[in-house]
Amino acid sequence: MVLSGCGNADGSEINEAVLALYWIERAGGRSICMAPDAVQARVVDHLTRTPDVSSGPRRVLCEAARIARGQVRDITTVRDNELDALIFPGGHGVVTVLSNYAEKGVVCEVHPEVTRLLKAMLLRRRPMGFICVAPILAARVLGPAAGVRITFGTKACEEAKHAAVMGADVRPCPEREILVDQKNRVVSTPAYMYDDARLSDVGLSIERLVRQVIALARDRQPRPQAGPGQPRDAKAQASPRAPESGVVVRHPGDRGGARTPNG
Numbered sequence: 051m052v053l054s055g056c057g058n059a060d061g062s063e064i065n066e067a068v069l070a071l072y073w074i075e076r077a078g079g080r081s082i083c084m085a086p087d088a089v090q091a092r093v094v095d096h097l098t099r100t101p102d103v104s105s106g107p108r109r110v111l112c113e114a115a116r117i118a119r120g121q122v123r124d125i126t127t128v129r130d131n132e133l134d135a136l137i138f139p140g141g142h143g144v145v146t147v148l149s150n151y152a153e154k155g156v157v158c159e160v161h162p163e164v165t166r167l168l169k170a171m172l173l174r175r176r177p178m179g180f181i182c183v184a185p186i187l188a189a190r191v192l193g194p195a196a197g198v199r200i201t202f203g204t205k206a207c208e209e210a211k212h213a214a215v216m217g218a219d220v221r222p223c224p225e226r227e228i229l230v231d232q233k234n235r236v237v238s239t240p241a242y243m244y245d246d247a248r249l250s251d252v253g254l255s256i257e258r259l260v261r262q263v264i265a266l267a268r269d270r271q272p273r274p275q276a277g278p279g280q281p282r283d284a285k286a287q288a289s290p291r292a293p294e295s296g297v298v299v300r301h302p303g304d305r306g307g308a309r310t311p312n313g
Contacts, residue, residue, distance in 0.1 A: 051067070051070060051071065051074070051081055051082070051083050051084070051136075051137045051138070051139070052084055052085065052125065052136065052137070052138050052148065052164065052167075053067060053083055053084070053085040053110075053114035053117060053118065053122065053139070053143075054085060054086075054110060054114070054141060054143025054144055054146075054147040054148050055085070055090055055108075055110050055113040055114055055141070055143040055147060056113040056114060056116040056117055057094065057096050057113075057141070058096075058140070058141045058142060058242070059094035059096055059099060059141075059142050060090065060091075060092055060093055060094040060141075060142055060143060060146065061090070061110070061113050061114070061141055061142070061143040061147065062114065062117060062139050062140075062141040062143055062144075063139055063140045063141035063181075063182060063241075063242060064117060064141075065242075065249060065252060066139035066140050066141070066181050066182060066241055066242065066252065066256060067117050067139040067141075068117065069252065069253050069256045069257075070137055070139055070179075070181065070256055070259075070260060071083075071117075071118075073256055073257045073260035073261070074137070074260055074264070076257075077260055077261050077264045078264070079134075079135075079260075079264050079267075081118075082123065082128065082132065082133065083114065083117070083118035083121060083122040083123065084122060084123045084124070084125040084127075084128050085110050085111045085113075085114035085122055085123075085124075085125060086110050086111065086124070086125050086126075086147060086148070086161055086163060087109065087110065087111040087124040087125075087126070088109070088110050088111075088147065089107050089108070089109060089110070090107065090108040090109065090110050090113060090143075090147065091146045091147065092146065093105045093107075093108055094142075110143070110147050111124060125161075125163040125164070125167075126163055128167070130166075130167055130170035130171060130174065130176075131174075133167075133171070133176065134176060134267040135171075135176055135177045135178065135179070135263045135264065135266070135267040136167060136168075136171050136176070136177075136178045136179070137178070137179040137180075137181070137259075137260070137263060138178075138179070138180050138181060138184035138187060139181045139182065139184065140181050140182020140183045140184050140241060140242060140243075141182070141183075142183075144182075144183050144184050144186065144187065145158075145183060145186065147161070148160065148161050148164050148187060149161060149164070149186065149187060149190065151186055151190070151212075155212055156212045156215050156216060158186075158190060160187055160190050160191050164187060164191075165191050168187065168188070168191045168192060169191065169192075169195075172192055172195075172196060172234060175235055176235065176267065177235040177236070177237065177262075177263045177266035177267050178235065178236050178237070178263070179236075179237045179238070179239075179259045179260065179262075179263040180200065180236065180237070180238040180239075181238070181239055181241045181256060181259065182239075182240065182241040182242050182243050183202070183209060183243065184238075185200035185201065185202060185209075185213065185218070185238045186209055186212070186213055188200050188218065188236055188238070189212075189213035189214075189216040189217065189218035189220075190213075190216050192218075192234065192236070193213065193216040193217030193218035194216065194217040195217075196233075196234050197217060197218070197219055198218050198219070198231055198234050198236050199218070199219040199220075199221060199229065199231035199233075199234070199236065200213060200218050200219070200220060200221070200229065200231070200236065200238045201220065201221050201222065201223035201229040201238045201239070201240060202220065202240060202243050203222065203223055203224075203225060203240030203243040203244050204222055204240075204243075205220055205221070205222050207243065209243075219231075223238075223239065223240055224240075225240050225241070225244040225247050225251050225252075225255065226251045226254050226255050227239065227255060227258070228255060228258045228259045228262060230262060235266050237259050237262045237263050237266070238259070239255040239256065239258070239259045240255070241255060241256065
């Protein structure tokens with residue numbers, strides 16, 4: 051799991067990060083927390099929501115250690131072959147630490163180590179989960195190459211519009227649901243992109259995201275390739291694939307409509 055500090059206004063969203071860690075453990079996974087070892091661009095007083103001018107510079111890695119209880123690694127030391135999956139909680143650190151989206155918008159740059167891991171995981175067909183505003187990273191890095199399908203909840207928000215310009219396929223999604231891009235093995239959920247989201251709703255959507263990511267991680271089936279002299283269509287019929295369309299996964303009793311089968 052990639053962290054960007056501690057606190058939704060200048061780092062990782064704490065509720066989203068802790069819920070993800072909890073559900074990773076409950077689902078039988080083992081977390082490796084990582085963060086850039088860099089100076090935090092700004093520090094925000096989370097009570098007044100204004101810049102904390104009384105605070106000196108903080109290091110992102112040290113701040114992330116608050117969430118991970120000290121068990122956090124410098125992202126530069128993490129190799130993609132150590133990971134079965136990758137999850138990004140939201141928080142303003144996504145757009146100020148893991149990227150400069152807050153400053154540059156559509157033409158933003160993503161942290162080179164984040165870019166390295168995202169491209170490697172896509173190449174190895176390892177699943178990735180993006181919570182809240184974190185899908186902007188997938189849009190910028192994977193959108194142009196893979197046309198990644200993601201959600202920010204509503205398509206009307208600025209991030210969704212920018213992500214579409216970046217090359218992503220942006221879809222709407224209710225707050226308790228997840229959007230699954232089966233082709234690229236990318237799962238996303240809005241979480242606190244909905245300002246009025248309740249903790250229980252966020253917790254439910256993150257549970258679903260984590261369980262879907264782990265299920266994809268356990269499915270190591272490679273992408274089918276047509277053999278010499280074998281038509282691509284024939285190969286596809288011989289080895290059925292999961293549908294490539296994005297699927298909003300709904301569950302009985304949820305707000306947002308009738309049940310939709312898992313893709």
